[in-house]
Amino acid sequence: MAKTRKVVRKKVGKSWYRLIAPKVFNRNQIGETIASDEKKLVGRIVNTHFSEASGDVTKHYIKLKLQIRKIENGDAETEIVGYEVSKPFLQRMIRRRSTRVDNYVDLILKDGSAVRIKGLASTAFKANVSKRSGLVHAFKKELEAKLGEYDLPGLVIALSTTKPQKEISRSLNKIYPVKFVEIRKIEVLKEKKKGGAKKAELKPKETVTVEVPVEYHSPESSIEKREEKAAMEMVEKKIEEMAETDTDALEDAPEDEGVLD
Template sequence: MVKKKRRWYEITSPRVFGNKVIGETISDDPKKVVGRTITVNAKELTGDYKKSHISIKLTINELKDNQAITSVQGYSVSRSYLQRFIHKGMTSVDIIHELTTKDDKKVRVRCMATINGKIQTTKKKLIRERFKKKLEQVMGNMSLDNIVFIATTNKIQKRLSNQLKKTHPLRFVEIRSIKLLKQKT
């Protein structure tokens, strides 16, 4: 039995990240390449070393010639980066919210807000409710690729922080992860 010759395929980033070549993969059958997932550090996509704490999960959707075109599947921030912002005497509020993007993809967004001092549980609930409303307003009219791109630039976090300061002064706001949920068929 003769083995098929394996070929190398260049993996390119999504359009919002500039269609850059970010790696290579090998396969004997082009059909086996489609569906593979890779995790890439955001500093490789943006060129900014300050984004090394962010990981972006990409999936190969299609092949054109020898190029594997990817789309965004998820976004996550390293735990060690988040732990730097939590200290004794502070309150951390975790927010988990599911929403539908402009391109009809269901995503789960996990956020974290830190507050100086201890606050009451009712105040935490109020912050969570307002946070979810603001997330819906900000992210509901964007595609998943754009949400992840803007989250890597910290524009969403700054916008949420400024809008939620009226409820209670927040020290730090970060999107911990954005995960694409599987669609029911």
């Protein structure tokens, strides 16, 4: 009978490391992680919320994706590699009888980060085909113009204040009344280029735009539906007439008009 050899596995000691948010969040501690070797931590992805990194509990709907870039004195330092607004928050902001417009653009930011930025807009009323098409093309141009001037950490902070969203909303309002604009997701496509990107390199790649209208079903009777449809068509016609005769009306709109806080 063959002899069996008993194998004894050595226990490997593990240590705890503090997870440190990026410098833009004042290097706040966002948690702890454990590993047997600090080298195994480098490159690990950490998912957290903007509220945990910044301390601002009102921004709980913003999710951040961080990556550990180095270990120093027991601290695992991270950098931003992703940004996303939660789906339940977006669903609450999109209203009935509105048109949803989705678009995305690829950009090289000022710090050399190559990113894909996905935006979403919702109109105040249901838009016809021509207005919808105009919004799609204008949305793309506004994403390129308003967001390409930031580095990645600066863009994340700016979006949390809704300043870029309000600027985009004011521009889109010149075409058709917009109730809500949000940058729903940012994805890092590749690592930064050393030395950052030059201004000439901030031109985006060719992008494909997608527009998805929101359709709703009402339990009302057919007669009420026809009356409601006729009323909405009258409102849309009135808005278009006002836009054609007085182009300054939408330009003088309040700063926060078109975006829900």
